[in-house]
Amino acid sequence: MALCAVMFLQTLLIVLGLTLVGALEGSDPQEVTARPGEDVTLQCRAHSGYPITQLEWSRTDLKAEDGYVFFYRNKRPQENYQHPSFQGRVKLRDPEMKGGDVSVTLTNVSLKDSGRYECQILISSPERIDIRQLTDLTVNSSDGNILEGTNGAGGNPNGEKPGVYPGLVIGLSVFGALLLVVIVVSLVVYCKGVTRQKSCRHPVEAAHKPH
Known part of the structure; x- marks a missing residue:
């Protein structure tokens, strides 16, 4: 039973960690403001040691x-x-992507570059990792005007700045909870099976034990 308890705690930590990472990735986007002709950096980073x-x-x-x-x-x-x-x-800010830095530099921006940018990273690992991060870029003209139709809201024609994929965050949390339930039930069934096998083995050993 001690082994089952250790397996349960390890699984619980992994599931909670993955759910937390998913929720963090769904946080509000970065805000970047620039003027026409400037160079801007859209930041993104992969926190993983895998390529x-x-x-x-x-x-x-x-x-x-x-x-x-x-x-x-x-x-x-x-x-x-x-x-x-x-x-x-x-171009990549760091062509070697040291430390998981996959930020890019966008040169000579114009009003038409205003919008919401998404960085998606696929990482080679035992479990496929998909990381997404968002950046809102607003390019203002020298007189303070912005591209007509964006209203400085990352390409949203209504001028609104909605949260980043709230359904995704909720979905990740629900998925993590359901996954945890499935894993717990599986571990309970497994541990009961192990206990049952041991209890069945003891009478057999006792029957063959010399008196």
């Missing part, structure tokens, strides 16, 4: 089939997957 297999920087108001802001795979940037408006304007 990054794929990195996708996208803008939420652009369709994936139209191209990415920045796309990295097979240990190098893939410019042929970039949206035409970002080609030649986006």
